[in-house]
Amino acid sequence: MIDLSLIWVGIIGLGVLIYVVLDGFDLGIGIMFPFIKDQQERDVMMNTVAPVWDGNETWMVLGGAGLYAAFPLVYATVLSALYLPIILMVVALIFRGVAFEFRFKANRSKYLWDLAFIWGSILSSFMQGVILGAYIQGIETQNGIYAGGALDWLTPFSLFTGLGVVVMYATLGCGWLILKTDHELQQKMFQLMPKMIIALLVIFAGVSLYTALTHAEIAARWFTTPNLFYFSPVPLLVLLFVGLILKACKNHQELKPFVYTLALVFLAFSGFVISLWPNIIPPSVTIWQAASPHSSQLFALVGAVILIPIIIAYTILSYWVFRDKVRVGDDGYH
Template identity: 55%
Template sequence: MTVIDLPIVWACIIGLGVFIYVLLDGFDLGIGLLFPFFDAAQDRQVMMNTVAPVWDGNETFLVLGGAGLYGAFPIAYSTLLPANYMPLILMVIGLIFRGAAFEIRGKATRTQHAWDLAFMGGSALASFCQGIVLGSLLQGTETANGQFVGGAFAWLSPFSLFCGIGVIVTYATLACGWLILKTQDVLQRKMRFLMMRLIWLLSAAIGIVSVWTVIGLPAVAHRWFASGNLVWFLPVPVLVAACVLGVLRSVRLEHEATPFLLTLGICFLGYSGLVISIWPNIVPPSISIWEASSSHSSQLFMLIGTAIVLPVILVYNAMQYRVFRGKVTERDPGYH
């Protein structure tokens, strides 16, 4: 009888949850990052209305990833959190400000500009801190006997800060693709113009992070080139370049959905590169998914509940996007 390797199953579930969160809340957060490029109140309202019905549901997958990590890999949870307390707390603060601004902005009159600033600042802070955590994960966590032994600012490095900037650029590009799909006329043309610039910034950020990783993170470079993973990694940069060229071409040809879909593809390729860089470790460079796992019975119990709840979450989110599909215009009612 074949025994299911539950740590691998749970690694896939958590990885899927985090990936879906990055995609969905990525363009969601990116709306706030694009606000500074549009001063007109009606443009900002249309931009916000494109995600108004779905933004809170997008964050469900962040909860799934965090709860799954706590229950299935408690050692990883108790190691990664203290290693990244500051950026994670700041991320939550950013999400709180952003959520409050989302709810209050539509009802505010004299203070609407202040809530616009809160929306922009919260989106930027949350995005930047997520990138810092990503950079911290890649550069490795100092542990001893499965516990974090680094300093309070071990997450702080030039590499992690640049990853924060890279995530901001990624989310802004995702949002631009989303808004090309969801808007029309003048606002859509502005988004196409912006997309042609952002996709080059995204390409540069991906290239810099890749080169920096090879030069500055020997453990990750070893996984890429000296551990048999090169055959898996080699198609990634080629496909990223193809997606970038596809975005440029589709914007010039005024395609509606293609720029957004290809940007999603770039995110998937970047995520696959992350997985190749750290697998099978969940706390690089030394703690694997099996070493960080909870007991088999705990993981099995959680898996039964997840097998019931996760399809419901996926169907619910899919229905949101189906019900609210189509263009959003200035004539549509605002978010109240």
């Protein structure tokens, strides 16, 4: 019999990874707003994603729906544990989405919509990082029911990972703007990118060190042989791509900073999977223990096989149609 649980983990993982990439640089643009004061340049920044931003959340919905269908225990337990940060993230995304529509229409209140866009981007990114940190720390369950407190997610580690996701999204946004803009705005991004990437490297190191020191089972997975030899390319590749990004910025190469940052995101995601596998509710509930019945997974898989190619196709088409650079004075999003 085909292991549908593994297939669904792959589908949900793919959805989460695509969401982090697409909405990552999208949110990163809002995080970068405070570094740019000129209103015309801010218009350009928003116009680089204005035609496509609202399709990015599709992947978040796919991940949530996939959990509900294939791993209802995870859906119930994790959402119960992380209810407050999830609600704060959604509220921030709402304010940010409204800012997209209202900012270009406003005159006297434009600065207020700038603030909504900035803080909606920062808070939603921060809460996603907090959710990640709380998930890595583990979720207390008894008989398949969340047994922790309402604020168990609020720890120094989760706050640090919240900051880490903000920096990671800002780095993605910076790389995206290098690719999509030119002249003064692009030069500003070239100057900011090395600072962002060094900060991101420090945060990667901090999260990795803390996780290894506080979770013996994760440390054993990474640092015992033969796993040490299998997984050692991950941190080495991180250092390699950081160096390549710094070199690309120094040489003012437009595409490479963004592509190499995507590689760093993929490596971070790989490290996350390696650390927790096969647990889907850390520290002890595996994907098979949390899976729904085979018939339920198969029924949902039929819909996923139909819909996911359609979502991928229109996502690729939208980015292809709006692939050119955006410049000051262009007839952008109005």
